[in-house]
Amino acid sequence: MNVLKNKMKKLIFAALGLTLAVGVLTGCESEEDDVIVLRVSNWEEYMDEGDWDEEEAMDINDEVTIYGEQSLVEDYEEWFYETYGKRVRVEYSTFGTNEELYNQITLGDVYDVVCPSEYMIMKMMTEDMVLPFSDDFYDMDNENNYYVRNVSPYIQDRLSNLEIEGNTLDKYASCYMWGTLGIVYNPEYVSEEEASHWNLLLNQDYYRQVTIKDSVRDAYFAGSAMYYYDTLMDEDFINSEDYFEQLDSMINATDADTVNGVEEILSQAQKNVYSFETDAGKADMVTGKVVANQQWSGDAVYTLDQAEEDGLILCYSAPVEATNLWFDGWCMLKSGIDGDADKQLAAEAFVNYMAKPESAIRNMYYIGYTSSIAGVTDGLILDYIEYTFGAEEDDEEAVAYDIGYFFGEDELLVMTPEDQVNRQFGAQYPTIDIVNRSVVMAYFNKEGNERINRMWTNVRCFDLDSLFN
Numbered sequence: 001m002n003v004l005k006n007k008m009k010k011l012i013f014a015a016l017g018l019t020l021a022v023g024v025l026t027g028c029e030s031e032e033d034d035v036i037v038l039r040v041s042n043w044e045e046y047m048d049e050g051d052w053d054e055e056e057a058m059d060i061n062d063e064v065t066i067y068g069e070q071s072l073v074e075d076y077e078e079w080f081y082e083t084y085g086k087r088v089r090v091e092y093s094t095f096g097t098n099e100e101l102y103n104q105i106t107l108g109d110v111y112d113v114v115c116p117s118e119y120m121i122m123k124m125m126t127e128d129m130v131l132p133f134s135d136d137f138y139d140m141d142n143e144n145n146y147y148v149r150n151v152s153p154y155i156q157d158r159l160s161n162l163e164i165e166g167n168t169l170d171k172y173a174s175c176y177m178w179g180t181l182g183i184v185y186n187p188e189y190v191s192e193e194e195a196s197h198w199n200l201l202l203n204q205d206y207y208r209q210v211t212i213k214d215s216v217r218d219a220y221f222a223g224s225a226m227y228y229y230d231t232l233m234d235e236d237f238i239n240s241e242d243y244f245e246q247l248d249s250m251i252n253a254t255d256a257d258t259v260n261g262v263e264e265i266l267s268q269a270q271k272n273v274y275s276f277e278t279d280a281g282k283a284d285m286v287t288g289k290v291v292a293n294q295q296w297s298g299d300a301v302y303t304l305d306q307a308e309e310d311g312l313i314l315c316y317s318a319p320v321e322a323t324n325l326w327f328d329g330w331c332m333l334k335s336g337i338d339g340d341a342d343k344q345l346a347a348e349a350f351v352n353y354m355a356k357p358e359s360a361i362r363n364m365y366y367i368g369y370t371s372s373i374a375g376v377t378d379g380l381i382l383d384y385i386e387y388t389f390g391a392e393e394d395d396e397e398a399v400a401y402d403i404g405y406f407f408g409e410d411e412l413l414v415m416t417p418e419d420q421v422n423r424q425f426g427a428q429y430p431t432i433d434i435v436n437r438s439v440v441m442a443y444f445n446k447e448g449n450e451r452i453n454r455m456w457t458n459v460r461c462f463d464l465d466s467l468f469n
Helices: 002-026 072-084 098-106 118-126 146-150 153-160 198-202 216-227 243-251 256-272 280-287 297-309 341-354 357-367 380-389 418-422 424-428 446-460 464-468
Strands: 035-043 087-095 174-185 210-213 275-277 292-296 315-317 323-333 399-402 413-416
Touching (some): 072 357, 087 098, 087 341, 118 323, 153 174, 153 323, 174 198, 174 216, 174 297, 174 424, 198 256, 210 280, 216 256, 216 292, 256 446, 315 424, 341 357, 357 380, 380 413, 399 418, 413 418
Parallel strands (some): 035 087, 210 275, 210 292
Antiparallel strands (some): 174 315, 174 323, 399 413
C-alpha cells in the first residue's frame, strides 16, 4: 500500500513539475510564487500525524472535544492562511539524534525551524547559527502568540536562567517538550528503593537484566551521579544554601578526575548491563527481557502504556541523587530564514500554533511526552490532565498530587489513583522535589567534549590509553 502511495505521489509531483515548467515557458505566473515554503526538521515520531479513529476523540470538558482528523502540519497551513492571508507550505522532515541534525546542517541541508535539545541549542548559539525570536513574538496582547501566553511559568523560568555567552535560551528557543531522565523498572523484581538510585546499573543482582542508553551524554549523567554519590546524598550538602549551584557544577563537570572516575564506573556498568541501547529498551522491558532500563520520561510513558496493554505493570523512578531536566525547543536558523520577513513570520507562527493548548494536547496524546504548555489562558491543559490521570469519584485510595509549580501556583492538587504517582502521571509531571534536584545538561567546551568523547570511546570500544602504556 505504501509503495503504491509513493508511486502515486511521484506521478503527481511529476505532473506538477511539468505544469510549473509550462507556466515558466509561457510567461505565466504560478500560484506557487506566492507560497511561503517553511522547512521544518523535528525528532522522529514527535508530532501528531492525525488520522485518529472516532473512538480516540477526547471530550476534555463540556465544551471542548479534541480530535485529530488531519496532521498538525496540515492544520497549521490552513490556520496560517486564515489568520495572515498568506499561503504556506511546510516541508517536514525528521532526525534521530541532535548530532545527526547538526551534521545535516553543517553539511549543507537548509532548514528554517528545527527542534534540538538544550545543549545542542547552546552549541548552535555559540556558533551563531540561530536567530532570536522577534519582539512581536513576545507580545502578550497578541491573541495569536500562543506560546508566550500559555507556556508554563516554571519552564520559562528555567529557560531564562540557562545562559551561554551572555545570551539566555528563552530568547532563542521556545520549549516544545520537556521531561526527566530516570529508570523504568518491573516492581515484581526491582524494589522502589533500588530503582531510586543510579547504581542499580551496577547491581550484580541484576546481571544482564538492565540496560543503559547508548548515548554519551545520558550515560555520562548517570555515571556522574554515581561518581558523586556520597556528596549528593549528604544531608549537609542537600541543605546547603548553594545546593542547586553545586549540584549543577558536579553533574556538568568535565575535569580530568571526574571524567576518569565516570569512565571507571561506566566500564563496570558495561560488564553488568544487558546492553547499551537507543530504542530497544522499550521493547525489552515489555517482553520481560530486562527488568530495568535507563529511559527518558516520555519513552517511559510509552513503555508503561505498551506493557499495560499486555497486562504487565511497570513503574518509573527519577533517582534521588539527581535527575536530568531536558528540553527540546523550536529554533529558527539564520541560514534558512536569511532575512526573509515572511518566512520568519511563518516560522514564529508555526511555533505558536504548536503551542495552542489543543495542539499541545494532541501531541502529548500522540507521543507520550510532556508539553511545555500550561494553558493558563483557558485551563484546557489542566482539564486534559484531570481527564487523563484523574481518579474516579468513588476511588477511596486516590491521593492528592501537587503540580502547582508547573502552573505557577503555590499548590494545585489533582486527585489521582495511588499507583499513578510512580507511573504515567509521575513520569509526565514530576513532583516539585524531583525537579528541585534536576540538572540541565550544559554545553561542554571543546576541551571537555574531547575528554568525554575519549572516555566514551574507551567505554564502548576499547581503552585508548592502554595503547600508550
